[in-house]
Each structure stands twice: as C-alpha cells, then as structure tokens.
Amino acid sequence: MARQTEAPGVALRSLRQMSGMTLKEVAFAADTSISYLSKVERGEFAPSQEYVAKVAFVISRSMLPAPVKAKAA
Numbered sequence: 644m645a646r647q648t649e650a651p652g653v654a655l656r657s658l659r660q661m662s663g664m665t666l667k668e669v670a671f672a673a674d675t676s677i678s679y680l681s682k683v684e685r686g687e688f689a690p691s692q693e694y695v696a697k698v699a700f701v702i703s704r705s706m707l708p709a710p711v712k713a714k715a716a
Contacts, residue, residue: 649686656684658702672701
C-alpha cells in the first residue's frame with residue numbers, strides 16, 4: 644500500500660503518462676518547476692490539494708479531443 648504522501652504523486656504520474664505529456668510540459672503549463680513536480684510524483688513531497696487540482700486540470704485538458712469547427716453552410 645502506498646504511503647499517504649505517495650498517493651497523489653502516483654495518481655498524477657499515471658495521468659501524465661496516459662496523456663503522453665512530459666514532466667516539462669506539465670510543469671510549464673501548471674506554472675511549477677520540473678523538479679518539484681518530479682518529487683511529488685515520487686512521493687518525496689506531499690502537495691497541497693490546490694497543487695494536485697491544478698496539475699490534474701492541466702493534464703486532463705490535454706486529454707480532451709480538439710474542438711471541431713463547423714463547416715459554413
């Protein structure tokens with residue numbers, strides 16, 4: 644069983660990998676450092692709920708399909 648500090652990081656890493664985003668891409672989009680995000684993913688830091696929500700939002704947006712423009716009639 645994962646320690647409590649590892650759980651958010653494991654979930655974020657899993658989502659990030661499923662999205663195909665790199666640490667650098669996520670860190671840039673979430674306005675955080677690559678180093679901090681990496682340490683969160685490894686369970687070395689326990690992030691705030693706000694941090695987890697922000698990073699999860701960035702990742703989830705990347706997984707949405709691109710909007711389709713309607714053709715003019």
